[in-house]
Amino acid sequence: MPADNRGNSESGWRFPEVPYFWFILPGLLAYSILFIWPTIRSFYLSLYDWSGRGPLGPIVWEQNFRNIVHSDKFWQAAGNSFKLFIFIFIFQNTISLGLALLLNRGGASTHFFRVIIFLPQIMSAVATGIIWILMLDPIIGAINPFLADIGLESFQRQWQSDPAWALRTVMIVMAWQWNGMAVILYLAGLQNVPEDLRHAAMIDGAGRFRTFKDITFPMLAPAFTIVTVLSFILIFRAFDLIYILGGPAGVPDGATLVLGVLIYSDAFGQGAFNSQARFSFAMAEGVTLFIFLAAISGLLIWLLGRREAAVKT
Amino acid sequence: MSRYSSLATHRMGRRGLLKAGGAMAAAGALTPMTFAIREAGAQDVTTITMWGNHPEWADAMGEIIAAFESVEPTVQIDFSAVTSDQYGAKIQTAIQGGETSDIFGDQEGSVIVRVRAGGELPFIDVTDRVDVSGLTDTARGQVEVDGVVYGCPLAAYTVGLAINNQVFADAGVVPPTTWDELTATCEALKSAGVAAPIVLGGKDWVHPYFMYIGLASSVLRPEGVEAVRQGTKSLSDPDVVSAVQLLVDLMPYYNAGFEATDYTTAKAIFANGQGAMMVAGTTDYTGYYQVNPDADLSFVAWPGPGPDMTATTTGFELLYTVSAFSDTEKQDAAAKFVNWLATVEAQQMVMDKISLAVHKDITESVDPIRTETIAASRGVDVPVWYAVPELNGSVIATQDNHGGLWTGRISPQEFSDIQQAAVVPSGAATPTA
Numbered sequence: 001m002p003a004d005n006r007g008n009s010e011s012g013w014r015f016p017e018v019p020y021f022w023f024i025l026p027g028l029l030a031y032s033i034l035f036i037w038p039t040i041r042s043f044y045l046s047l048y049d050w051s052g053r054g055p056l057g058p059i060v061w062e063q064n065f066r067n068i069v070h071s072d073k074f075w076q077a078a079g080n081s082f083k084l085f086i087f088i089f090i091f092q093n094t095i096s097l098g099l100a101l102l103l104n105r106g107g108a109s110t111h112f113f114r115v116i117i118f119l120p121q122i123m124s125a126v127a128t129g130i131i132w133i134l135m136l137d138p139i140i141g142a143i144n145p146f147l148a149d150i151g152l153e154s155f156q157r158q159w160q161s162d163p164a165w166a167l168r169t170v171m172i173v174m175a176w177q178w179n180g181m182a183v184i185l186y187l188a189g190l191q192n193v194p195e196d197l198r199h200a201a202m203i204d205g206a207g208r209f210r211t212f213k214d215i216t217f218p219m220l221a222p223a224f225t226i227v228t229v230l231s232f233i234l235i236f237r238a239f240d241l242i243y244i245l246g247g248p249a250g251v252p253d254g255a256t257l258v259l260g261v262l263i264y265s266d267a268f269g270q271g272a273f274n275s276q277a278r279f280s281f282a283m284a285e286g287v288t289l290f291i292f293l294a295a296i297s298g299l300l301i302w303l304l305g306r307r308e309a310a311v312k313t
Numbered sequence: 314m315s316r317y318s319s320l321a322t323h324r325m326g327r328r329g330l331l332k333a334g335g336a337m338a339a340a341g342a343l344t345p346m347t348f349a350i351r352e353a354g355a356q357d358v359t360t361i362t363m364w365g366n367h368p369e370w371a372d373a374m375g376e377i378i379a380a381f382e383s384v385e386p387t388v389q390i391d392f393s394a395v396t397s398d399q400y401g402a403k404i405q406t407a408i409q410g411g412e413t414s415d416i417f418g419d420q421e422g423s424v425i426v427r428v429r430a431g432g433e434l435p436f437i438d439v440t441d442r443v444d445v446s447g448l449t450d451t452a453r454g455q456v457e458v459d460g461v462v463y464g465c466p467l468a469a470y471t472v473g474l475a476i477n478n479q480v481f482a483d484a485g486v487v488p489p490t491t492w493d494e495l496t497a498t499c500e501a502l503k504s505a506g507v508a509a510p511i512v513l514g515g516k517d518w519v520h521p522y523f524m525y526i527g528l529a530s531s532v533l534r535p536e537g538v539e540a541v542r543q544g545t546k547s548l549s550d551p552d553v554v555s556a557v558q559l560l561v562d563l564m565p566y567y568n569a570g571f572e573a574t575d576y577t578t579a580k581a582i583f584a585n586g587q588g589a590m591m592v593a594g595t596t597d598y599t600g601y602y603q604v605n606p607d608a609d610l611s612f613v614a615w616p617g618p619g620p621d622m623t624a625t626t627t628g629f630e631l632l633y634t635v636s637a638f639s640d641t642e643k644q645d646a647a648a649k650f651v652n653w654l655a656t657v658e659a660q661q662m663v664m665d666k667i668s669l670a671v672h673k674d675i676t677e678s679v680d681p682i683r684t685e686t687i688a689a690s691r692g693v694d695v696p697v698w699y700a701v702p703e704l705n706g707s708v709i710a711t712q713d714n715h716g717g718l719w720t721g722r723i724s725p726q727e728f729s730d731i732q733q734a735a736v737v738p739s740g741a742a743t744p745t746a
Contacts, residue, residue, distance in 0.1 A: 052405075137570065137574065139582055140585075160570060161571065163720055251516050253720045268402055268405045268406050268409070269405050
């Protein structure tokens with residue numbers, strides 16, 4: 001009997017898929033217990049007044065969500081997250097894409113530079129955050145003296161405490177960390193662009209820029225979709241590196257506060273004596289963020305998917 | 314030939330059979346003995362966990378724990394520590410997850426607040442197991458609520474100004490005793506090229522808070538603090554607001570980028586001689602000397618608004634209690650340690666190795682800084698505000714608003730109004746504003 005037909009029973013159950021089901025079952029169970037169930041549970045808890053311990057308080061969902069709408073901190077954090085995403089989006093589609101194009105040209109040191117560029121991505125965010133803090137410190141840091149040594153004294157800043165520069169500093173550090181992911185994704189995309197198409201365009205007289213604009217970049221549509229959607233989700237829920245750089249309050253005075261840090265601070269307090277943990281309020285913030293991310297990500301995937309389809313045709 | 318088939322076809326000789334039999338017999342004889350040893354070990358030694366919030370005390374804590382284990386060999390303590398700024402978040406998360414260390418270190422003031430708030434407590438009643446009769450009254454007040462004992466403070470500390478003697482000597486100035494002298498000294502130090510006349514770690518609330526309550530306490534004095542607790546004096550009054558104004562006026566003399574400088578980095582800046590003064594508790598000195606063993610440091614009280622108005626604030630290190638989340642065996646072991654911590658023997662070690670003792674019979678230390686601290690705190694001394702239930706909200710008020718003070722988003726008067734709004738005067742159930 002041909003293998004393809006073995007599972008065609010009257011009930012519609014495809015027998016050949018059964019072994020795969022058992023293979024994925026442990027992972028599926030773990031994922032359900034550790035991710036899906038807590039997510040569903042957080043929707044439930046966001047309806048109540050609960051500090052995180054003891055019995056649930058009364059249902060106050062309306063108050064929780066109304067407080068979010070009227071919370072200056074929430075909108076400040078949302079605004080910072082949005083600015084961060086815009087910066088990372090532009091960075092990844094200029095600098096990261098440019099680096100991917102350079103690496104795609106090959107050469108003896110290509111592998112070395114790939115490793116160097118991807119390294120920040122796999123390093124501990126806490127460790128890199130602490131190293132950045134030390135480097136950026138105006139008194140004991142290395143960056144300001146380095147700028148002075150190369151004659152750029154005017155570029156010296158109080159990187160983390162100047163309200164005008166604190167978020168920009170976080171943006172630079174985040175871009176450094178996430179650059180590797182975008183470069184690798186674009187590099188994978190570039191390696192799928194048929195060489196004969198590019199050659200044909202060049203034979204027809206197209207220059208390098210024209211070939212990139214009309215052939216290479218459109219063919220990178222799937223990679224562009226992945227980079228954009230991933231960056232959007234990762235930036236809006238970013239926590240670890242930004243928490244290390246800006247602390248629970250997003251110093252100075254909330255200038256580096258982003259949604260991930262705000263939710264954590266509300267859930268667990270700011271690490272202070274008798275911090276007021278507002279777990280259910282933090283859950284409501286998390287639910288709001290979840291819905292926002294799901295909606296915008298869905299929209300992005302739909303829009304960019306249409307663009308991919310247009311490129312294919 | 315595969316390994317499987319090789320083993321399957323192997324014929325064991327007579328000698329081999331004897332060897333195997335002997336080995337099995339020996340193993341059979343030893344096995345019950347092994348289990349017996351393991352079982353005895355498991356019964357005799359109970360290993361419990363304990364968290365601390367000063368990694369720089371790891372060696373001293375190790376010696377204190379070793380001394381306890383020598384008198385109580387059936388208990389073994391696995392101690393680990395994180396920095397103070399991480400400890401609060403760690404303990405909050407652990408309480409919410411029901412996974413604290415067996416010896417549960419709560420922060421000062423928290424035992425009273427948790428007990429008064431009612432509901433499920435993260436620690437247990439140890440009235441019959443921990444003898445706190447030898448503790449000072451203020452120490453006892455931190456862990457004994459309505460006649461029920463919940464634990465023992467590790468140590469006390471007094472907060473004032475740490476002075477880097479070498480930096481002062483190089484600049485030709487002496488420690489200030491009044492606010493005017495403080496400003497003049499800062500100016501002199503700055504003129505002498507000192508990078509940070511005052512070192513402040515403003516990334517979290519700790520340093521700004523202690524500077525605020527230290528300067529404000531020098532205005533209020535103990536009787537003023539008591540009046541605020543009773544509701545007859547306000548933190549919004551002009552004399553107290555002047556302390557906040559001084560905090561802002563001193564900004565040119567703080568370390569560059571102080572708003573984003575964390576506690577640990579600030580300590581390093583000071584200990585390495587790039588700063589002249591720094592808000593400091595008794596317990597901070599261990600950390601300073603760890604950064605720079607050659608540092609020449611001393612301790613003075615907070616300058617006051619006028620002559621003879623210096624003041625200190627005194628509080629407590631972690632209040633060690635017995636975790637409600639541990640099993641009975643571990644709770645018993647943890648209670649033995651907490652009880653031992655309240656003894657003269659343990660507290661003398663604390664006084665010599667960590668900070669100020671909480672036992673009333675101990676007044677001397679081998680550490681000269683602690684001697685200076687004791688001398689300074691014998692003047693005007695005020696309890697740290699967060700250890701007082703009525704003023705406990707001052708921490709969150711500072712935590713949420715000190716950043717606005719530095720950027721100018723809120724004025725000293727507004728900051729003071731927020732502080733006053735967080736006060737819960739005795740008898741009042743809710744904040745006053």
